[in-house]
Amino acid sequence: MDLLFIFEWLDTSMLADFSKSYAGLFAIVQTFHIASMVMLVGMILLGDLRMLNVLLREVPSQKVIDNTGKWIKIALVTIVLSGVYEASAIAMKLYFNTFYWAKMAGLAMGLAYMYLIRNPIYRRAELSGLEPGGAIAAEAVQPWVVKMVAVTSLVIWFTVSASGRWIGFS
Numbered sequence: 001m002d003l004l005f006i007f008e009w010l011d012t013s014m015l016a017d018f019s020k021s022y023a024g025l026f027a028i029v030q031t032f033h034i035a036s037m038v039m040l041v042g043m044i045l046l047g048d049l050r051m052l053n054v055l056l057r058e059v060p061s062q063k064v065i066d067n068t069g070k071w072i073k074i075a076l077v078t079i080v081l082s083g084v085y086e087a088s089a090i091a092m093k094l095y096f097n098t099f100y101w102a103k104m105a106g107l108a109m110g111l112a113y114m115y116l117i118r119n120p121i122y123r124r125a126e127l128s129g130l131e132p133g134g135a136i137a138a139e140a141v142q143p144w145v146v147k148m149v150a151v152t153s154l155v156i157w158f159t160v161s162a163s164g165r166w167i168g169f170s
C-alpha cells in the first residue's frame with residue numbers, strides 16, 4: 001500500500017506549519033528524541049548483557065528484565081512522539097529516504113522480536129534455572145539459545161539506531 005498520502009497530509013498539517021517555523025524547538029525535540037533513544041537502547045543493552053552474563057551477574061535476570069521493561073515503554077512513547085514531530089517538518093524528504101524506511105522496518109521488527117521472542121525466552125530461561133529438576137525444566141532453554149537471542153536483539157537495535165543517524169547524512 002502506498003503511504004504517500006499520509007506524508008502529503010503530514011507535510012501540510014498544522015503540526016508541520018509549527019515545526020517548520022520554530023527551528024529552536026525542533027532542536028529541543030531532537031534532543032528528546034536522542035535522549036529517549038539512549039534510554040531505549042541502554043535499557044535493552046542492560047537486559048541483553050545480563051543474559052550474556054557480562055554484567056549484574058549477582059542480580060536475578062528476571063529482575064533486570066522487569067525493571068528495564070518499564071523504562072523501555074516510557075522511552076518508546078517519547079521516541080514516537082518526538083519522532084512524529086520531527087517527521088512533520090521533513091515529511092516529503094523522509095518518504096523518499098531509504099534509511100527512514102529501514103529504521104521503521106527495524107523498529108517494527110525490534111518490537112515484535114522483543115515482546116514475542118526475547119522477553120518470553122528470557123522469562124523461561126529464568127524459570128528453568130530456578131527449577132532444574134522440575135516440570136518447567138522439561139521446557140528448559142539452552143544457554144546458547146539465550147545468548148543467540150541476546151546477540152540478535154543487540155544487532156536489531158544497533159541497526160535501528162544506525163539507520164536513524166544515517167537519515168541525517170542522506
Ligand code: HEM
Pocket residue numbers: 030033034037040041079080082083084086087088090094103107157160161162164165166167168
Ligand atoms: C515512529 C518512530 C520514529 C520516527 C517517526 C522518527 C523520526 C525521526 C526523524 C524525522 C529524525 C530526523 C532526521 C534528520 O536528521 O533529518 C530522526 C532522527 C533520529 N532518530 Fe528517529 N524516529 C523514530 C524512532 C526512532 C527510534 C526507535 C530510534 C532508535 C532506537 C531512532 C533513532 C534516531 C536517531 C539516532 C536519529 C538521528 C539524530 C541525529 O543524528 O541528530 N528513531 N528520527
